[in-house]
Amino acid sequence: MKFINIAEEQLSNGIEKAFKNHEDFFKEYFSTLEDKKQFHENIEVILRDTNIDLTKINIGLLTKRLSSLMRLLKRSVKKIVIPDVIFFVGLNNFDGHGLILNGKPYIFLNMTRMNEMLENKSFIIDLHLLHETFHAIHYYHSPSFYLRNYKSTEHHYLKRMLAEGVATYLSKDFKKASFDSALWLGLIDREHFTEWVKNCTVMKRSMWELIKNAIASNNFDVSLINTLFAVPGARQEDLVKGRFGYYYGTEIVRKVAEKEGLRILFLEYEEFRNYVEPYFKE
Structure with a gap:
């Protein structure tokens, strides 16, 4: 399992550099989930309003929980591919989901939403992380369910x-x-x-x-x-x-x-x- 931290890159270096460095992710994200024009119109304000220190702390927490969960999952469920994880800052429309990039499964977690959700003490973080993980695994092993294959x-x-x-x-x-x-x-x-x-x-x-x-x-x-x-x-x-x-x-x-x-x-x-x-x- 690999962790890709686009969020800190966005917050430190700006959105355009992040687009360039992670073109495959953003291309797939805009093709399957988010309206690209709406994203471009609103992301700069969201980046300005995002607390980078809180985001770093929460990414650390999520990384720790995901590492633990994936170790257990790998031992418990055979013959599945464990997805890699992408952290990024997005609009408020999606907190996370599964994607297939270059034939491999990924989870993305939108820190705009995750920072907000983690403030709620009732939020069951492990179940949310597993939910998005199983989306990615499911899409990889049953491609007909993947978002690009919505044909009707x-x-x-x-x-x-x-x-x-x-x-x-x-x-x-x-x-x-x-x-x-x-x-x-x-x-x-x-x-x-x-x-x-x-x-x-x-x-x-x-x-x-x-x-x-x-x-x-x-x-x-x-x-x-x-x-x-x-x-x-x-x-x-x-x-x-x-x-x-x-x-x-x-x-x-x-x-x-x-x-x-x-x-x-x-x-x-x-x-x-x-x-x-x-x-x-x-």
């Missing part, structure tokens, strides 16, 4: 749902964590988690109808995508209204894992796809 409207709904389910289920299983911890990383309280699960289950069939209709009409419905995958606000009462896709994806993956075990990391999308509609029709 269906993929934006179902591939994403299943990929989040794989990362959530495996991080939960590896750490023997509770369902609420794996899904919300300590950021939701018990009362509101119970309400959120109720909302997910009550709305399951109607959400599936919306997803099917969006796929049939080739409609990338931003409102529906946000309900499935976004956090609609910072208050506890806001959390219960979004991220339903994480719940559905994890439940589907749990059912597949009962039959396939760790082979879920290697199953391609078409195999997984067969489990989706039966789950929603239960």
